[in-house]
Amino acid sequence: MKGILIKRLVQLLMMAWSVGTITFILSRMLPGDMAYRIAAGRYGDDAVTAAAASAVRQELGLNDPVWLQYLHWLGELLQCNLGSSLVSGNPITAELQHQLGYTLILAAAAILLSAVIALPLGLICGFQANKWIDRCGLLISTFLRSQPVFCLGLILILLFSLQLKWFPVAGFDSLPHLFLPALTLALSLAALSSRVIRNSTLRVIRSDYYLFSRIKGLSRQQTFRRHGIRNIALPVVAFMGIQLVGLIEGVIMVESLFAWPGIGHGLSHAVFSRDIPMLQGTALTCGVLFVVINTLVDGCCYLLDPRSKMTC
Amino acid sequence: MLKNRLKQMSPGQWTGAAILILLLLSAWMAPLFGHGQPNLQHLQHSFAPASAQLPLGSDQFGRDMLARLAAAVRLSFGLSLLCVASSAFLGISLGVMAAWSSQRIDAVINFVANTVMSLPGLVLVLLVAGLAPGSFTMLYLGISLTLWVEYFRVVRATVQPLVNGPELQSSMMLGFGRWYQFRRHIWPAISGNVLTLAAFGAATSILMMASTGFVYAGLKPPTAELGLMIVELFPYFADATWVLLQPLCILLLMVLGFNLLAGQKA
Numbered sequence: 001m002k003g004i005l006i007k008r009l010v011q012l013l014m015m016a017w018s019v020g021t022i023t024f025i026l027s028r029m030l031p032g033d034m035a036y037r038i039a040a041g042r043y044g045d046d047a048v049t050a051a052a053a054s055a056v057r058q059e060l061g062l063n064d065p066v067w068l069q070y071l072h073w074l075g076e077l078l079q080c081n082l083g084s085s086l087v088s089g090n091p092i093t094a095e096l097q098h099q100l101g102y103t104l105i106l107a108a109a110a111i112l113l114s115a116v117i118a119l120p121l122g123l124i125c126g127f128q129a130n131k132w133i134d135r136c137g138l139l140i141s142t143f144l145r146s147q148p149v150f151c152l153g154l155i156l157i158l159l160f161s162l163q164l165k166w167f168p169v170a171g172f173d174s175l176p177h178l179f180l181p182a183l184t185l186a187l188s189l190a191a192l193s194s195r196v197i198r199n200s201t202l203r204v205i206r207s208d209y210y211l212f213s214r215i216k217g218l219s220r221q222q223t224f225r226r227h228g229i230r231n232i233a234l235p236v237v238a239f240m241g242i243q244l245v246g247l248i249e250g251v252i253m254v255e256s257l258f259a260w261p262g263i264g265h266g267l268s269h270a271v272f273s274r275d276i277p278m279l280q281g282t283a284l285t286c287g288v289l290f291v292v293i294n295t296l297v298d299g300c301c302y303l304l305d306p307r308s309k310m311t312c
Numbered sequence: 313m314l315k316n317r318l319k320q321m322s323p324g325q326w327t328g329a330a331i332l333i334l335l336l337l338s339a340w341m342a343p344l345f346g347h348g349q350p351n352l353q354h355l356q357h358s359f360a361p362a363s364a365q366l367p368l369g370s371d372q373f374g375r376d377m378l379a380r381l382a383a384a385v386r387l388s389f390g391l392s393l394l395c396v397a398s399s400a401f402l403g404i405s406l407g408v409m410a411a412w413s414s415q416r417i418d419a420v421i422n423f424v425a426n427t428v429m430s431l432p433g434l435v436l437v438l439l440v441a442g443l444a445p446g447s448f449t450m451l452y453l454g455i456s457l458t459l460w461v462e463y464f465r466v467v468r469a470t471v472q473p474l475v476n477g478p479e480l481q482s483s484m485m486l487g488f489g490r491w492y493q494f495r496r497h498i499w500p501a502i503s504g505n506v507l508t509l510a511a512f513g514a515a516t517s518i519l520m521m522a523s524t525g526f527v528y529a530g531l532k533p534p535t536a537e538l539g540l541m542i543v544e545l546f547p548y549f550a551d552a553t554w555v556l557l558q559p560l561c562i563l564l565l566m567v568l569g570f571n572l573l574a575g576q577k578a
Binding site: 011012014015017018019022023025026029142143145146147148150151154155158162244245248249252253256257267268270271272274279283286287290291 | 423426427428430431432433434435438439440441442443444445515519522523526527528529539542546549550553556560563564567568571572
């Protein structure tokens with residue numbers, strides 16, 4: 001367990017370093033003199049003078065060599081001092097706190113909904129392998145997987161909010177607003193995970209130990225409870241770690257599509273408006289989310305499979 | 313070798329190949345029939361219905377949809393080909409190098425790969441694309457940067473046991489050159505996986521490009537690009553659902569084609 005945590009901590013540091021480096025390069029590449037730009041941000045566009053700019057330059061050390069500025073940049077990052085947004089002027093950490101709550105709600109709802117869809121479907125397809133229901137499942141999953149998340153979202157919007165008018169198109173007021181974005185994400189996640197559950201189920205019910213427990217006289221339910229669930233769950237939970245990439249990428253697209261005020265929305269807007277502190281903050285948060293959920297998945301695998309305790 | 317691989321292809325893979333070839337052919341043929349100007353506007357003909365002159369109708373600026381779709385398909389195919397080729401080259405050479413050389417080099421390359429892996433792919437692409445908005449090169453670099461790690465991991469894991477196996481050891485002792493050993497022993501072992509990864513990688517790069525276009529962080533208008541076209545046409549969905557559905561369907565077909573070609577079992 002300690003090994004897992006150390007590995008994830010190193011991953012977290014490397015992620016922060018790479019985000020910091022890319023955003024540092026980005027900040028060097030913006031057109032115009034940085035000192036003038038910051039001075040304009042502080043004192044208003046009309047009050048910018050050469051004196052104000054040079055004062056800013058002195059204060060922030062913009063005359064230092066590039067490597068020193070780079071170290072300074074990383075140092076600020078290590079202290080979680082992310083600065084404030086170039087667009088709204090609010091401190092980044094405050095904006096991130098606000099956005100993170102919305103993203104977590106959306107992600108949790110999506111994972112829950114995808115479990116509700118994928119678990120029964122995967123189990124049924126596994127028990128009925130190669131019958132018509134399994135083939136239908138494969139067809140639908142292939143179809144869903146072949147489109148980007150935002151296409152799926154567009155189709156759902158067209159269908160549910162513009163034709164049937166059951167749910168609002170976008171926004172974040174109440175529970176109905178959550179449904180369509182969460183469903184979009186959940187469908188794209190379930191398309192893949194239902195197949196993983198199906199394969200895992202098939203492997204378990206065809207195994208010798210499963211057959212043996214039936215032969216020794218356990219009923220179907222007992223066999224499934226004692227020998228099925230845990231063995232089926234292990235590859236599925238391990239796969240969830242891989243699927244996380246899809247979840248985070250999906251969050252970025254779905255939030256932009258449904259105007260859901262979360263991290264992904266913030267990230268794509270920061271790229272669009274070249275708001276570098278915001279870009280750094282949102283990318284960092286995405287990375288942190290990624291690593292943290294990965295660690296949770298690792299922990300689940302560790303608890304599910306006692307064999308892994310010997311290797312760790 | 314190619315013949316064998318063609319023989320082993322499943323019906324699903326043939327379907328995928330057929331879809332892709334059909335799309336590519338029509339995208340290349342469209343300019344020959346006078347649909348070669350994707351950005352030419354005819355404002356008086358906005359949302360013209362399908363006719364002999366405009367087989368797929370026109371968009372909000374009266375631009376020829378067939379020409380735009382053909383240009384977008386060519387762009388997506390070109391980008392995915394570039395990305396897959398360079399990321400496969402990079403991933404395979406680094407993977408073989410890591411497995412074949414000293415532990416220190418292995419550790420360094422592995423560290424780089426883990427650094428790339430520590431960020432979700434799309435976040436990295438958005439960051440790199442942010443360096444120079446609207447630049448095709450940056451998009452290409454960003455996508456390739458995220459894709460090569462897959463090849464690296466698979467190749468390294470396959471080659472590592474091979475290097476210490478009897479075949480390569482005796483080949484080495486017989487004095488064959490490294491290139492010969494690579495061709496004779498390593499490439500046959502990794503080629504199947506690499507081709508599957510290449511098909512998936514092509515689908516991923518097409519999706520990534522469309523995704524960046526969709527959030528306005530990729531290429532800029534008036535470029536005919538599938539993600540951009542979708543987001544530009546969306547406000548007019550009520551007037552022209554049929555026009556909005558076109559880029560959606562093309563995107564779906566392209567990704568489906570590559571996914572089928574990869575021949576996934578799951």
